[in-house]
Amino acid sequence: KQEVTQIPAALSVPEGENLVLNCSFTDSAIYNLQWFRQDPGKGLTSLLLIQSSQREQTSGRLNASLDKSSGRSTLYIAASQPGDSATYLCAVISGNTPLVFGKGTRLSVIA
Amino acid sequence: NAGVTQTPKFQVLKTGQSMTLQCAQDMNHNSMYWYRQDPGMGLRLIYYSASEGTTDKGEVPNGYNVSRLNKREFSLRLESAAPSQTSVYFCASSEALQGMTDTQYFGPGTRLTVL
Numbered sequence: 001k002q003e004v005t006q007i008p009a010a011l012s013v014p015e016g017e018n019l020v021l022n023c024s025f026t027d028s029a030i031y032n033l034q035w036f037r038q039d040p041g042k043g044l045t046s047l048l049l050i051q052s053s054q055r056e057q058t059s060g061r062l063n064a065s066l067d068k069s070s071g072r073s074t075l076y077i078a079a080s081q082p083g084d085s086a087t088y089l090c091a092v093i094s095g096n097t098p099l100v101f102g103k104g105t106r107l108s109v110i111a
Numbered sequence: 112n113a114g115v116t117q118t119p120k121f122q123v124l125k126t127g128q129s130m131t132l133q134c135a136q137d138m139n140h141n142s143m144y145w146y147r148q149d150p151g152m153g154l155r156l157i158y159y160s161a162s163e164g165t166t167d168k169g170e171v172p173n174g175y176n177v178s179r180l181n182k183r184e185f186s187l188r189l190e191s192a193a194p195s196q197t198s199v200y201f202c203a204s205s206e207a208l209q210g211m212t213d214t215q216y217f218g219p220g221t222r223l224t225v226l
Binding site: 041044098099101102103 | 155
């Protein structure tokens with residue numbers, strides 16, 4: 001059974017700092033990995049999707065990498081801003097299993 | 112273009128009552144999903160519909176039923192609500208017909224409390 005783990009569970013950084021969020025998964029036979037953002041009391045917004053054949057995806061200040069063989073992904077946020085404060089969720093699809101989510105990392109960027 | 116919409120936004124039920132959560136998408140997506148989100152448990156899949164006319168169980172289907180009414184709408188029904196079903200429910204959709212390999216788009220959620 002696929003399991004997704006995100007470390008740390010919470011992170012607080014000063015504005016302007018570069019940071020890395022980590023995601024690991026137990027079954028490396030994945031179709032894709034997705035990073036989502038969730039603001040308090042809101043739904044999820046897709047940030048980046050990495051297909052299994054890709055190594056990374058970039059969108060603005062966000063860069064996500066994927067290492068299938070080691071079962072790891074990282075989300076890099078450059079020059080963090082208070083508006084980046086949210087919970088970041090990692091999710092994978094493998095085999096015939098729909099998205100399996102990690103429990104998220106709650107990020108606070110302090111001005 | 113509203114994306115994925117859910118009704119109601121909030122609901123309070125008494126144990127044993129029934130209700131239906133409604134979800135609609137206007138992106139012409141083939142696949143739709145229902146999740147629940149609980150503190151410390153993350154998001155868990157209840158049911159999904161890979162295409163119009165089909166539905167499949169997810170990780171936590173017990174106590175729920177679903178109906179894919181048409182391509183746009185996917186409803187979730189609680190026949191006899193229990194306090195353990197207190198949660199935030201999210202509906203999502205994606206373009207993929209098979210394999211669910213595309214980006215999922217989420218609705219704003221329904222906050223359900225069962226007393």
